[in-house]
Amino acid sequence: MSISQFKYSTIPDEAEALRQEVRAFLAEALKGYPAVKRAYSWMGFDAQFSRLLGSRGWLGMALPKQYGGGEASPFARYVIIEELLAAGAPVSAHWIADRQSAPLILRFGTEAQREKYLPPICRGESYFCIGMSEPNSGSDLASITSNAQKTEAGWLLNGQKVWTTNAQHSHYMIALVRTGDKEESGRHGGMSQFIIDLSLPGVTIRPIADLSGNEHFNEVFFDNVQLDNDALIGAEGNGWGQVTAELAFERSGPERFLSSIALIHTAIAAIGKQPDALQARDIGRITARLVTLRNMSLAVTQQLSEGQNPAWAASCVKDLGNVFEQDLPEILQLLVEDQPQVGGGSDHAQVLAYLTQMAPSFSLRGGTREILRGIIARGLGLR
Amino acid sequence: MRELFESTIERLLSDIATPEYVRAAEQNVWPADLWRALEENGITLAGAPEEVGGSEASWADLFVIVRAAGQHAAPVPLVEMLLGNWLLEQCGIGSRSGILTVATDSTLTCSAGALSGELRYVPWGRNAELVVTVVTSDEGYDVVLLEPAAAERIVEGVNVAGEPRDILHFSAALPLASVPLPAGLSPSVLLAGGAMLRSAQIAGALTAIMTLTSAYAGERKQFGRPISAFQAIQQQLAVLAEQTAAANIAAEAAFAQSDTALATFSIAAAKVSTSDAASQATSIGHSVHGAIGFTREYSLHLLTRRLWAWRSEFGSSTYWSKLLGEAVCNAGAEGFWPLITQSHNEQLPISE
Numbered sequence: 189m190s191i192s193q194f195k196y197s198t199i200p201d202e203a204e205a206l207r208q209e210v211r212a213f214l215a216e217a218l219k220g221y222p223a224v225k226r227a228y229s230w231m232g233f234d235a236q237f238s239r240l241l242g243s244r245g246w247l248g249m250a251l252p253k254q255y256g257g258g259e260a261s262p263f264a265r266y267v268i269i270e271e272l273l274a275a276g277a278p279v280s281a282h283w284i285a286d287r288q289s290a291p292l293i294l295r296f297g298t299e300a301q302r303e304k305y306l307p308p309i310c311r312g313e314s315y316f317c318i319g320m321s322e323p324n325s326g327s328d329l330a331s332i333t334s335n336a337q338k339t340e341a342g343w344l345l346n347g348q349k350v351w352t353t354n355a356q357h358s359h360y361m362i363a364l365v366r367t368g369d370k371e372e373s374g375r376h377g378g379m380s381q382f383i384i385d386l387s388l389p390g391v392t393i394r395p396i397a398d399l400s401g402n403e404h405f406n407e408v409f410f411d412n413v414q415l416d417n418d419a420l421i422g423a424e425g426n427g428w429g430q431v432t433a434e435l436a437f438e439r440s441g442p443e444r445f446l447s448s449i450a451l452i453h454t455a456i457a458a459i460g461k462q463p464d465a466l467q468a469r470d471i472g473r474i475t476a477r478l479v480t481l482r483n484m485s486l487a488v489t490q491q492l493s494e495g496q497n498p499a500w501a502a503s504c505v506k507d508l509g510n511v512f513e514q515d516l517p518e519i520l521q522l523l524v525e526d527q528p529q530v531g532g533g534s535d536h537a538q539v540l541a542y543l544t545q546m547a548p549s550f551s552l553r554g555g556t557r558e559i560l561r562g563i564i565a566r567g568l569g570l571r
Numbered sequence: 572m573r574e575l576f577e578s579t580i581e582r583l584l585s586d587i588a589t590p591e592y593v594r595a596a597e598q599n600v601w602p603a604d605l606w607r608a609l610e611e612n613g614i615t616l617a618g619a620p621e622e623v624g625g626s627e628a629s630w631a632d633l634f635v636i637v638r639a640a641g642q643h644a645a646p647v648p649l650v651e652m653l654l655g656n657w658l659l660e661q662c663g664i665g666s667r668s669g670i671l672t673v674a675t676d677s678t679l680t681c682s683a684g685a686l687s688g689e690l691r692y693v694p695w696g697r698n699a700e701l702v703v704t705v706v707t708s709d710e711g712y713d714v715v716l717l718e719p720a721a722a723e724r725i726v727e728g729v730n731v732a733g734e735p736r737d738i739l740h741f742s743a744a745l746p747l748a749s750v751p752l753p754a755g756l757s758p759s760v761l762l763a764g765g766a767m768l769r770s771a772q773i774a775g776a777l778t779a780i781m782t783l784t785s786a787y788a789g790e791r792k793q794f795g796r797p798i799s800a801f802q803a804i805q806q807q808l809a810v811l812a813e814q815t816a817a818a819n820i821a822a823e824a825a826f827a828q829s830d831t832a833l834a835t836f837s838i839a840a841a842k843v844s845t846s847d848a849a850s851q852a853t854s855i856g857h858s859v860h861g862a863i864g865f866t867r868e869y870s871l872h873l874l875t876r877r878l879w880a881w882r883s884e885f886g887s888s889t890y891w892s893k894l895l896g897e898a899v900c901n902a903g904a905e906g907f908w909p910l911i912t913q914s915h916n917e918q919l920p921i922s923e
Contacts, residue, residue: 191778191816196823198915207912274908449908457904463896469889472896476843479836479914480821487820504813558802564812565805568785 193501196483197490203263210268213244214275223535226276227450227542230443231404233357234278235312241272241279242312247286251294255302256310262493266486270442276450280354285309288437289316289362296381296422296430305360305383319349319363319384319408320431326351327559330375330428334410335366336382343367343420345384345413353553355393355406361386364427379427382419389413400545433497438554440488440502445481445509447550448516448543452478454536455520467523474519477512481505500567507560510551517544572628576617577635583608584643590870596646597733601698606647606670618653619666630657630767634826637768638819641775641881644873646734648672648695650768654761655703661756662714664748672699674739675761675885679706679715685743686715692884693719696737697727701747705758712752717744730880732873755832759921763833765885770822770841773849773881776874777815780856783871784811788859804859811855814848821845828915836898836910836917839891846882853878894919 217240218226225232241247249265251257258264269287272279290309293301308314325332334347349355349363361384368378386393390413395403422430452474459467484505491498517540526534528541551557565571587605596602609615618633619625637650648670655673656666674690690696690704702717719725719739726738752758785808788799798804821844828834853875857864864871882888898919902910910917 191781191812191819194816194820196820196827198827270912274911453904453907456900456907459900461901461903463900465893468893468896468900470892470896471899472839472892472894473843473847473888475895475899475911476821476840476847476892478911479824479840480817480844482911483820483824484817501816504816507809508813508817558806561806561809562802564809565799568808568812570785570788570799570805570808 193491193498194484194487194504195490197486199263199267199486200261203261203267206264206267207271210246210271211275214271214277218275218277221276223276223450223454224538224542225278226453227448227539228278228280229273229276229447229450230279230283231353231402231546232276232278233280233354235281235315235357237278238281238312238315240312241282242310247282247312248290248306248310251290251306251310255294255306257306262489263486266442266489270446270482273442273446274449281315281357282309282312283443284318284354284358285314285316287441287443288318288434289360291437292362292381292430292434293383293421295433298418300418301383301421314360315354315358317352317355317358317361319352319361319365321351322348323350327556329364329431330379332364332366332379334363336380336415338367339414341414342417343382343415345382345390345410345415347410349408349410351396351405351553352408353405355386355408356395356403358386360384361408362421364431367424367427373425376428378425380424381421381427381430382415383421384410384413384415384419388415398545398549400542432499435555436488436492436497436499436502438502439506439560440485440492440498442482442485444506444554445478445485445512447513448547451516451520451536451539451543454534454539455524458524458526458534458536470519470523474516481509481512484508500564503555503560503563503567506554507551507557507564510557513550514547517547572626573632573635576614576628576632577639579612580609580614580636580639583612583614584639584645588643588645590873593644593646593873597729599727599735602646605645609647609649610668615649615652616656616666616668619656619660623666623668625656625666630826630829634771634823637771637826638775638778638822641772641877642779644732644776644779644877648699650772651694651765654764654768655701657764658703658714658756658760659716662750662753664714664716664750667701667716669700670695670698671701671703672696673761673765674702674704675759675765677704677706679704679741681706681708681713681749682743684749685745686717686741687743688741690717690739690741692728692736693739695735696739697725697735702739703761705752705761707758708751710751712758713749714752715746716748717741717746721745730884732876732880734877734880757835757921760833762885763835763838763921766842766891767822767825767829767833767838769881769885770818770825770838770845773845773878774815774818774822776878776881777811777818777845777848777852780852780871780874780878781808781811781815783874784808784856784859787864791861798859807855807859811852814852818845818848818852824915832918834915834917835919835921836895836914839895839919840914842886842891843888843895846888849878849882894921
């Protein structure tokens with residue numbers, strides 16, 4: 189692993205050409221959409237909007253056409269998603285399915301699984317969540333105890349997942365569970381991934397209110413859930429390897445540094461065209477950091493487009509990106525004299541209130557700061 | 572061309588610009604054999620036209636030379652020469668061989684074709700045979716080529732890394748060449764170009780610090796283990812790696828986008844990103860090294876002292892941040908994101 193993985197890469201013209209189209213679409217579709225809702229970023233749920241994106245061919249873009257995709261390059265998808273995020277479009281419904289679940293199913297799924305799951309994802313009709321964390325397994329993911337036992341008809345699932353974003357709105361969860369004995373198969377062995385239909389008997393989903401009172405994440409209980417044989421995705425016992433393969437998709441995208449962009453917009457609007465020296469300096473420094481993060485993210489996208497697995501570089505992007513999106517409420521609350529307010533006040537006051545409260549989660553979801561830095565250190569040969 | 576440049580300069584600097592060599596150069600010894608080797612291998616004229624012995628390399632290709640110069644703390648005005656000759660080509664004076672530097676901090680005024688005043692903080696002003704600068708003229712601005720030998724007086728100074736930064740006093744000196752600054756070039760062109768150079772040198776030095784610090788952490792044992800086995804050290808080195816990666820791509824982007832004209836928006840972003848990275852990385856490098864890294868004998872300071880100098884040269888992080896911030900605020904909230912996605916094509920209005 190080395191910093192040479194970060195090779196300057198540009199968006200190809202045919203991908204760049206999509207930008208004006210999606211921008212025009214968003215200007216129309218989001219007309220009058222309030223700033224505080226734009227601040228929800230990829231936590232804003234709107235199934236109708238997701239279906240609209242699907243109808244325009246902007247979901248599952250990189251998938252083969254036979255499954256409803258567009259066979260577009262990763263850069264084409266990148267242009268679409270960064271425009272959606274920059275505008276604060278409500279993309280939460282399809283976000284995980286489009287980013288992570290569909291590529292996983294394409295790569296590890298059987299033909300039948302691809303035909304079943306991918307076309308509805310591309311239409312914006314089928315939503316996924318990720319089942320990783322458990323009450324006693326957060327950063328130490330390999331210690332999970334939820335398990336699936338082989339039965340005559342398929343699998344019998346028991347256990348519990350927690351902090352599952354969007355489970356309450358999702359049709360399926362792709363969960364990592366134990367299918368073998370930990371003692372026999374080693375720390376990272378004996379785990380498998382399943383596509384769990386969340387409407388099955390024995391599945392209970394309870395939203396958990398976050399500190400702001402919003403309900404994004406959930407606890408999900410599995411009580412003797414009967415799964416068919418085809419619920420298993422990929423090879424039995426290969427769950428850890430499959431999860432690791434997802435990480436580059438999960439950690440390098442623009443959603444890892446654009447979570448607070450709505451606050452940059454409201455701050456600039458509040459500051460106006462004549463910033464004082466302090467405002468100019470801080471807005472400029474934010475701009476420089478964003479430009480550099482985007483270049484890093486594009487470099488990882490280039491590697492993905494070449495079929496590499498840039499998991500190490502993706503960890504760098506996510507960690508630096510999370511620090512950036514967490515810094516923004518801190519920097520910007522010092523730059524504009526407008527105190528945070530909930531349910532009233534200026535756009536800036538409301539967005540500041542929301543993002544200040546959301547910020548702690550940015551470096552928790554998708555891998556904590558300490559775990560990411562541990563991965564980076566391992567890549568450097570330090571452990 | 573880029574690969575050839577990279578392997579050539581890497582070999583030359585590894586062989587010649589050893590830590591001992593750089594230390595000696597800091598004692599005011601002109602590194603004549605290093606300069607000769609760079610000349611003989613076509614590095615000093617890499618951007619110049621073929622008819623004068625150059626390779627006509629673009630900034631995108633020159634990036635690897637400038638980064639390597641930073642990585643090895645090359646104690647010569649190589650990067651300044653690349654920039655000076657680039658401007659001489661742009662304005663039609665044409666590239667020069669020898670030892671050439673640039674000056675941005677100037678009180679020079681022109682009277683009847685003769686130049687009087689000071690050029691300050693001139694890199695290797697005492698060693699250079701030629702210096703390129705931009706002066707105010709009756710019609711606007713001129714690019715002028717001067718001989719430091721024509722200076723009435725040279726006041727020698729050094730930056731915090733012991734690199735020559737001299738004051739040249741001129742009194743009615745006649746330039747070797749003087750032409751109007753071409754339309755389309757900012758009078759601050761050397762400041763922007765210099766900021767671009769320093770961003771790549773910083774990226775190179777950070778890369779070297781990263782390598783040195785990781786290796787040291789793997790060798791140094793305390794409590795019966797290499798200190799790299801401790802999470803507290805690993806987490807710091809991870810941040811160092813991130814900052815090094817960020818600096819490298821920021822600098823590379825600025826060079827890659829400057830083929831037709833200097834991409835001043837990206838240069839500003841690069842100087843801010845690299846200067847800020849330098850502050851974090853020097854702190855981590857010294858922290859992990861402990862007391863040995865604070866000694867004159869150990870070579871970490873050859874890199875960290877340069878970073879403390881380079882982050883301030885050709886405009887600090889604050890200088891370039893303010894320019895970026897003013898441009899961004901002027902574009903308004905609606906214009907912010909389009910500015911980011913078009914940043915490679917954006918120019919900043921740089922005041923003098």
